[in-house]
Amino acid sequence: MTSWIPSLLLAAALAATGAAQAHGGTDHAKAGAPVRKEQKPWGIAADAKAAKRTIELRMLDTMRFVPDRLEVRQGETVRLRIRNDGTMLHEFVLGTKQELDEHAALMVKFPDMEHDEPYMAHVPPGQTGEIVWTFNRAGTFDFACLIAGHYQAGMAGRIQVAATPTRQP
Incomplete structure (x- = not known):
């Protein structure tokens, strides 16, 4: 009866190491999967067909995004296309400065x-x-690569969401 215990422990160890790939090479936006829409302070996820504009960004091994400053309008849905031009894994995470610091x-x-x-892309x-996002709240928000050491090296940027002007009667 105890002869199967080492095999079970080995199988459990192998399963645990396989599951521990926090930032593996898979794209988290599964094709055809429904988008989980949860309102965040910086906006809400959107369906790809809702995007009216695409913003291209590059991630570099110098721990920089190019560009590192973006401007969008409140209510605008954009496709953020993020290319990793480096030789190591990078990620793009939208958030507030406080949330990114904590994460x-x-x-x-x-x-x-x-x-x-x-609101994350591991590339x-x-x-x-790609991330498709509706910026439905005005303000200044941030994005970063949160892989250990990358954010600390300055791999971050800022998004300015301009308020939609109110209409005068």
């Missing part, structure tokens, strides 16, 4: 943390990821 600290403590959110070297 980055967790990623340093738990680099194998797994997550899958519509292997030489590949492209």
Whole structure:
């Protein structure tokens, strides 16, 4: 009866290491899968067909985004197409400065943390990821690569969402 215990422990260890790929090479936006729409302070996920504009960004191994400043209008739905021009895995995460700071600290403590959110794109070297997002709240928001060490090295940018002017009667 105890002869199967080492095999079980080995299988459990192998399964755990396979599941610990927090930032593996898979695109989190599964083709054909419904988009999970949850209002965030910086907006809400959108369906690809709703995007009226595409913004192209590049991620570099110099720990920079190009461009690192974006401007959109409140209510605008955009496709963010993020290309990793580097040789290492990078990611693009939308958020507030406070949320990104907190998440980055967790990623340093738990680099194998797994997550899958519509405001994140994990992009292997030489590949492209996409996020389709509606910026339905005016303000200044941030984006960053939260892979341990990347954010701390300055891999971050800012999005300015201009308020929609109110109509005068």
